[in-house]
Amino acid sequence: MSKRLIKVAKELNVATSTIVEFLTGKGFEIENKPIAQVSSEMESAVRQEFAKAISDKEKARKMEFGTRPTAPPPPPPPTVRATPPPPPPPPRPVTTPAPPPVQQPKPVAKAPQPPTPAPATPPQEEKKPTTTPPTEQKREVPGLKVMGKIDLEATKRRPAKKEAPKPAKKTPPAAQQRPEAKRAPAEQPAPAPKPADKPAAPAKPTAAEQPAPQTRQAGEKPDLHKTAEPKLRGLKVLGKIEIKKPEKRTTDDGRKKRKRKKITTGPPQTGGARGGRTDRGRTGTGGRSDEPREVSAKDIEDKIKATMARLQGGGGKKKRQRQRRDNRDRIREKQEAMMDDQTNDKLQVTEFVTAQELANMMDVGIGEVITACMNAGVIVSINQRLDAEIIELVAEEFNHEVEFINVDESEEEEEEYEDDPEDMESRPPIVTVMGHVDHGKTSLLDRIRDSNVIAGEAGGITQHIGAYEVKLPNGKEITFLDTPGHEAFTAMRARGAKVTDIAIIIIAADDSVMPQTKEAISHAEAAGVPMIFAINKIDRPGANPDKIKTELASMGYQVEEWGGKYQSQEISALNGVGIDDLLEKVLLEAEMLELTANPDRPAVATVLEASLEKGRGYVTKILVQHGTLRVQDILVAGEASGRVRAMFNERNKRVKEVGPGSPVLLLGLDGAPQAGEILKVMPSEQEARQLASRRAQISREQANRAAKRVSLDEIGRRLALGTFKELNLIVKGDVDGSVEALSDSLIKLSQETVQVNVIHKAVGQIIDSDILLATASDAIIVGFQVRPSSSARKLAEREGVEIKTYSIIYEAIDEISSAIEGMLEPTREENTVCQVSVREVFKISKVGTIAGCYVDEGKITRNTLIRVIRDGIVIFPLKEGQTGELASLKRFKDDVKEVRAGMECGLNIKNFNDIKEGDVIEGYEIIEVKQKMQSNN
Numbered sequence: 001m002s003k004r005l006i007k008v009a010k011e012l013n014v015a016t017s018t019i020v021e022f023l024t025g026k027g028f029e030i031e032n033k034p035i036a037q038v039s040s041e042m043e044s045a046v047r048q049e050f051a052k053a054i055s056d057k058e059k060a061r062k063m064e065f066g067t068r069p070t071a072p073p074p075p076p077p078p079t080v081r082a083t084p085p086p087p088p089p090p091p092r093p094v095t096t097p098a099p100p101p102v103q104q105p106k107p108v109a110k111a112p113q114p115p116t117p118a119p120a121t122p123p124q125e126e127k128k129p130t131t132t133p134p135t136e137q138k139r140e141v142p143g144l145k146v147m148g149k150i151d152l153e154a155t156k157r158r159p160a161k162k163e164a165p166k167p168a169k170k171t172p173p174a175a176q177q178r179p180e181a182k183r184a185p186a187e188q189p190a191p192a193p194k195p196a197d198k199p200a201a202p203a204k205p206t207a208a209e210q211p212a213p214q215t216r217q218a219g220e221k222p223d224l225h226k227t228a229e230p231k232l233r234g235l236k237v238l239g240k241i242e243i244k245k246p247e248k249r250t251t252d253d254g255r256k257k258r259k260r261k262k263i264t265t266g267p268p269q270t271g272g273a274r275g276g277r278t279d280r281g282r283t284g285t286g287g288r289s290d291e292p293r294e295v296s297a298k299d300i301e302d303k304i305k306a307t308m309a310r311l312q313g314g315g316g317k318k319k320r321q322r323q324r325r326d327n328r329d330r331i332r333e334k335q336e337a338m339m340d341d342q343t344n345d346k347l348q349v350t351e352f353v354t355a356q357e358l359a360n361m362m363d364v365g366i367g368e369v370i371t372a373c374m375n376a377g378v379i380v381s382i383n384q385r386l387d388a389e390i391i392e393l394v395a396e397e398f399n400h401e402v403e404f405i406n407v408d409e410s411e412e413e414e415e416e417y418e419d420d421p422e423d424m425e426s427r428p429p430i431v432t433v434m435g436h437v438d439h440g441k442t443s444l445l446d447r448i449r450d451s452n453v454i455a456g457e458a459g460g461i462t463q464h465i466g467a468y469e470v471k472l473p474n475g476k477e478i479t480f481l482d483t484p485g486h487e488a489f490t491a492m493r494a495r496g497a498k499v500t501d502i503a504i505i506i507i508a509a510d511d512s513v514m515p516q517t518k519e520a521i522s523h524a525e526a527a528g529v530p531m532i533f534a535i536n537k538i539d540r541p542g543a544n545p546d547k548i549k550t551e552l553a554s555m556g557y558q559v560e561e562w563g564g565k566y567q568s569q570e571i572s573a574l575n576g577v578g579i580d581d582l583l584e585k586v587l588l589e590a591e592m593l594e595l596t597a598n599p600d601r602p603a604v605a606t607v608l609e610a611s612l613e614k615g616r617g618y619v620t621k622i623l624v625q626h627g628t629l630r631v632q633d634i635l636v637a638g639e640a641s642g643r644v645r646a647m648f649n650e651r652n653k654r655v656k657e658v659g660p661g662s663p664v665l666l667l668g669l670d671g672a673p674q675a676g677e678i679l680k681v682m683p684s685e686q687e688a689r690q691l692a693s694r695r696a697q698i699s700r701e702q703a704n705r706a707a708k709r710v711s712l713d714e715i716g717r718r719l720a721l722g723t724f725k726e727l728n729l730i731v732k733g734d735v736d737g738s739v740e741a742l743s744d745s746l747i748k749l750s751q752e753t754v755q756v757n758v759i760h761k762a763v764g765q766i767i768d769s770d771i772l773l774a775t776a777s778d779a780i781i782v783g784f785q786v787r788p789s790s791s792a793r794k795l796a797e798r799e800g801v802e803i804k805t806y807s808i809i810y811e812a813i814d815e816i817s818s819a820i821e822g823m824l825e826p827t828r829e830e831n832t833v834c835q836v837s838v839r840e841v842f843k844i845s846k847v848g849t850i851a852g853c854y855v856d857e858g859k860i861t862r863n864t865l866i867r868v869i870r871d872g873i874v875i876f877p878l879k880e881g882q883t884g885e886l887a888s889l890k891r892f893k894d895d896v897k898e899v900r901a902g903m904e905c906g907l908n909i910k911n912f913n914d915i916k917e918g919d920v921i922e923g924y925e926i927i928e929v930k931q932k933m934q935s936n937n
């Protein structure tokens, strides 16, 4: 599994640039971006490389914190505790020989120690009050006379006074010494430390302070002794201060300090809330977490009391306290919630949650989320919707795992109906006829319908219900979709419905494989629907079926009789030749597909068409796919719901029930679902309504989101989701050569992670069917020197299909290649600012060709960059990198700076005089595009 660079860097505590440098040096390819993916191979290399650094750092850390308390202190404390009483006698002799001045320098040498004693003193103060009771008993112990001795060296009187109370209050071992200390204070204190550390000398100089450490040891424990011993010597003054404090504590300060303690417990909580956030990143600090736990138990009691008091109507004096407690509680609860979150840290998110929502989910401040985004190089606002990559990154930052859930899936959990294999019955195949205009689609469908009308229904008034069934002499049935051509076919597929089982591609034998034929093939191919080629009009004198087969073979579709895998049939839709054979081949294909359905289950159907009819309400034409649909069934289809009021077949005959594979027209829905939407039978009207309204809500939500379809900018995001494996492209160009060249180059961009497919390529304008195919196949349209028709442009906008147009082949390749690599950084982009149609052309000598134009959209200015488009193909400028400019722009006879939509104007173009009536002048500007989020990362 690969990781983000930033994460690895954090784990190793190494700069990302260092890692990148190292990896690049090792021959890995990695970008210096925080979200760059680090493969496990790279990671292990990096870990190996930086392992030493990590361990060194770890050691260094331990040294800082651990050495003071652990290394030196542990040995002395135990000895001091255990030994002090027994060793006293031997030390004395030792002390005498030891020269006090000589050893004093030693403590001085241990420069670092002085700071430690200072902190050591406060603990003493706190503990002293608690130790007060034992002091009297301890006074009896004579062993602690040493204290007195120390005092003599420094300031005899004061230390003596101070020490006296200390020993009295403290340690039991000291008790014996104290009496001695009083009597012979000068020397005895020294021995006490000596036995512990051996260095008798240090004891003497610090004599005044040593008593203090001893008292600490008694009250506290080994740690204090350890730190004290080396440090005490230099810190005499501090010792004095400490001694004074304990005396006061016992009286007034005790209360104050108790209060302080309470206060300190409070702040840690608030601090915890603040610090908790930082802790998350560092996975918490042990010490702090302990405190709040203790406090929380008390606070719970307090809270109960406070609540009780409030219920009973407490006095105003305690109001603040209560408020404070409440605040603390709130903070603590928040903290606990965070802790819970951390343990249960898998976030289920839909894509495009806002920064605020993500912060709420993780229970962290929005500021932190924004900061995390900024650290990753992305500036976001509170309500900005974050994409998958960023969500992942931010969640990682807060130790959350992310699971992306599809809104549709999450909102609509379809319970899979499990069909019993025994209930499955074969159903008629559903066939779509597609082909080039005038190649005979309608004629074929009519011929089939007329010659194969279901028995007993001949002569009835037919109505268009989007499909019809035919029964063949052998009793087998076939359902033909007669929705016009591939538009309906792809429109349905674009909605996720796969209705067609088999596609008949009809090609006129006296013509050739035409652009629409190729499109039809592309559509069927993209849908994975088996094709049968019907070579029509074989009765025509110029018919040449072999030519068609050859063309098909050259496209990679070898027909069966030529050794290929595609069935084909020569037919004449006009006189009925070959139709039965064609239907036989359809049945054969259907047999191979083993089409079955269970008629005994709640019906599921696909909407073919829906409309609002006067007097009938919403009329929905459907094709039942599973189960049997009956009158009075409760339905939901897309955002519409209702109950089946009535159903009619294509003969306009009422039917009470419809089985799988049959089309029907139904009344009763409260809206018009879109073609391709699934109609389901629901158990209750309430559920149907709920589901419909939920879908309506989702579709609104989706409409608000970024384009649902793939776009170059979106590839990075999809790659992050891990679901993006194929990039489908439709390539349109001005000439065959460029289409081929561009397609080949684009296919070559395929990588291990992303396969680039050119699902359709053709010469000519980008038209509606390209958009439909792109919608159905989630493809991007790449146009080279061609433009979309205005209806195609609108359709693309509506469907969210991205059309990328280029004038330079390598730019197209570069951009798509960058997108695939997830590092698209568009900085300059074309923005169409106007569309002007040429209505008249005047040739004026010396001036050139003047075009009388009408501004259809936008505003053309004198400086607008332009290109001339004829029949959807760019005819000027043709040279790569060249831009078109106006030589003049006039309204009537006046030069003007700009002309707006709905106005006429005259213009001529620099270096271009071949302008013709009907040409379109497209004005555009080059704009600097803000870097998209994906590209930032």
Ligand SMILES: Nc1nc2c(ncn2[C@@H]2O[C@H](COP(=O)(O)OP(=O)(O)OP(=O)(O)O)[C@@H](O)[C@H]2O)c(=O)[nH]1
Binding pocket: 435, 436, 437, 438, 439, 440, 441, 442, 443, 444, 536, 537, 538, 539, 540, 571, 572, 573, 574, 575
């Ligand atoms: N000679 C001959 N003419 C045919 C045959 N099939 C269709 N035609 C003729 O070809 C023309 C076009 O046929 P249509 O069935 O309308 O073709 P289409 O593909 O449905 O056309 P659009 O609906 O416009 O896409 C009509 O004049 C038909 O009479 C055939 O097998 N032989």
